[in-house]
Amino acid sequence: MTSAQIAGVLVLFSWSQVAAQLVGTGEISGKVVDVQNGNPIPKAALTLNLEGPRPATAIAITDSEGAFRFEALPAGVYQLQAERRGYQTLAYGTRVAGAKGTYLKLAEGSKREDLIIPLPMSSLIEGNIQGSDGSPSHDIPITLYRMIHRDGKLQALQEGMVQSDAIGSFRIPVSQPGRFCLVANQSPMQSYGMVFMNSKQVMLNLPAVYPPGCGDEQGERVELAAGARRSNVNLTLVSALAGQVKGKVILADRPVGTSQIQVRFRSLSPWPLAFQFSARASSTGELMPFNLGPGSYLVSAHYENGGEKQMSFTQIEVAPGESKEINLTPQPMLQLSCQVKVEGPKPERFRQIAIRIHAESRPDLFSIRATWSEGGACLLAELPGGLMRLSFPDLPPELYVKSAQLGNRNVLDTAFELHGNPSQDLQIVLSSAGASVSGEMEKPESGDQTPATVVVARIDPPAQTTPISTKTDAEGKFRVTSLAPGAYRVYAFDQLEPEAFENGFSLQQYLDSSQLIRVKDGDQAALKLSLIRRN
Incomplete structure (x- = not known):
């Protein structure tokens, strides 16, 4: 040999x-x-x-x-x-x-x-980092983050980290194509929101971020193709004067104990400047003065005494060196009773589902989950009220949500107002009688099947959820179950990156290469698909 x-x-x-x-x-x-x-x-x-x-x-x-x-x-x-x-x-x-x-x-x-x-060769990002005076900064940790959308949220996954050399230069290899942010920290604890509990104003070291604003939902990111090189990336370290915040939690009809109040601050700045922390209140509800970096914050006060719970929210802006005073008045928290019914046979080993309710304007503001069990009753508790939306994470593949009614309102695909404890239960109907679509890919001349990504996108009635996707097997076959009644377009792609839809991928340009199906409960559609080659 x-x-x-x-x-x-x-x-x-x-x-x-x-x-x-x-x-x-x-x-x-x-x-x-x-x-x-x-x-x-x-x-x-x-x-x-x-x-x-x-x-x-x-x-x-x-x-x-x-x-x-x-x-x-x-x-x-x-x-x-x-x-x-x-x-x-x-x-x-x-x-x-x-x-x-x-x-x-x-x-x-x-x-x-x-x-x-x-x-293809690995990609590369290289550049220089300097201080606010323009001089090279050496031995500064520089972290590369891969930016992806997952579960509807922008997330940062650490890809690698290097330190700048004696002349402030750095080189970071990138194993796979994607969208990236770079973050340089001169003092990590301070950069990520260390709060100094004293009355003296301080300077806070802030991360240097490239591109600026890349943590914003619509912000620019470094996009690297296979084997690409991004040079001349310049980072500048900066500091900012902290603002001072003080205030009071107001409960008009009773004294307040320190153990009964929690005040939480959540930065609304884009990643990586976002962070959250808790502040202390005295026995009279006074917030102890503290320093806070410039930016936008969501402030919440949580009061608990025995079985009674109250909460309030407010949003504040803090400018460099500004003195800010806030007053928080907690209001009784709400609860929403719910009932779950399953139409058709229940899946084997099916015991419970998760029901999630969150604020419509800011899904990351809070998220309450209720678990339904055999009896069908559930409770969504400790809600602040306002405009809400439902979702059903981790639903068993054999089921789909047929309806969600609050009184005479359909709240399955629309937001709804919640003020005061509703007199009627939230009625949720699940169905195991959904439609299915199965099929296979056209046989390639070579006989070797390349796994295709089959995408099933609901178009009527329109759905706000991400399209369903699955991979074909070694024989080029696929099956998707638990489809709600409606119209769908079905696609088969040769290459489709994970989280492609959440990262802005659009099906619009491939309409002519898709197949349209209309299904009702119990239907079993069968298709033969042609491969869509994106490149």
């Missing part, structure tokens, strides 16, 4: 006699190359996964010519992945990091030869 025939060692998840049963006579071989110039990539690691009821994994390393070979393989369906430092990790047949690649079907004694896996 030549150096180009480095064989993978079959590593099984089940051992002993099972190993002997899975040894076969098939082979898979090929090369790993640089996507830009086609040059071979030596010392790349190949991982071969056998799919099915007896999964197994084999590993190989490419030689100086970028070649690899797996021998003695049993018949089956395989997934193949390549990785190398300085390059993106990709599966065979895909261009999206983290996505499944083409299913490789291997018959007993057959060979799959000359497979080519082109890898």
Whole structure:
């Protein structure tokens, strides 16, 4: 065997006699190359996964010519992945990091030869950081965050961290394409909202953020494609004079004990300047003066005495060096009783669902969850009142929400006002009699199926929820269940990144490539889909 025939060692998840049963006579071989110039990539690691009821994994390393070979393989369906430092990790047949690649079907004694896996180089962000006087800042931690939307919220996932060198320069490698923010902290504790409980004003060190405002929902972010380089990123460290805040919690008809009041401040500034903390109140309800960084804040006062609970909210703006006084008057908290009914057979092991209620204007202001159990009764408690909206996270896949009524109001897809404890229960109806859609992809000429992302988007009545998506299996088949009655468009994409819809991906341009279905309870639609290639 030549150096180009480095064989993978079959590593099984089940051992002993099972190993002997899975040894076969098939082979898979090929090369790993640089996507830009086609040059071979030596010392790349190949991982071969056998799919099915007896999964197994084999590993190989490419030689100086970028070649690899797996021998003695049993018949089956395989997934193949390549990785190398300085390059993106990709599966065979895909261009999206983290996505499944083409299913490789291997018959007993057959060979799959000359497979080519082109890898793009990792991306890079480089630049300089300086102080407010323009001088280079050395040894400053700089953190790279991947910005994604998940569950309807903008989230920051730490991708990597480096320190600036002696001349204030930095370089951060990026493993996968995406949208990014950079944050530099000269003093992390102060930068993220350390509050100094004294009456003397102080200077607060603030994070340097690039691009400015990238933590805003609609803010600009650094967008990097595969192998791209962003240079000349300049960060400037700044400080700001803290404002002073004092005030009082007012309860007109009773004395207030310190243990009965909690005052919470939540920064409304975009990430990474957002934070929250609690302030102290005296036995007379006086807030102890403290320093607070410039910005917008949501202030809440929570009062509890025995079984009685009250709460109030207010929003304040604090300018640098400003002295701010606030008065908070807690009001009785509300509760909403609810009843849940299931139409049709209940799923096996079905015991409870989660019901979430949140403020319409600011879903992150508060979130109350109630759990329904066998009796069907539930309670949404400790609500501040105002304009509310319902959602149903983690609903079992066999069910859909058929209706949600509060009195004569439909509150399933619309916001509703809540003032005072309602005299009527919230009536929620779930159904297990929803429609389903199943089907398969058109067979490719090669016989190897590439996993497609099938998207089912409701268009009538319009839905505010993210479209449903699922992956096809090794045979190119799919199934989606528990569809509410209505009209849907069904798409099948070759490449679709996780959280694509929440990150602004639109289906509008692909309408002509979709299929329209209309379903009612119990319908079983069957489709044959053509693959939509985005690139």
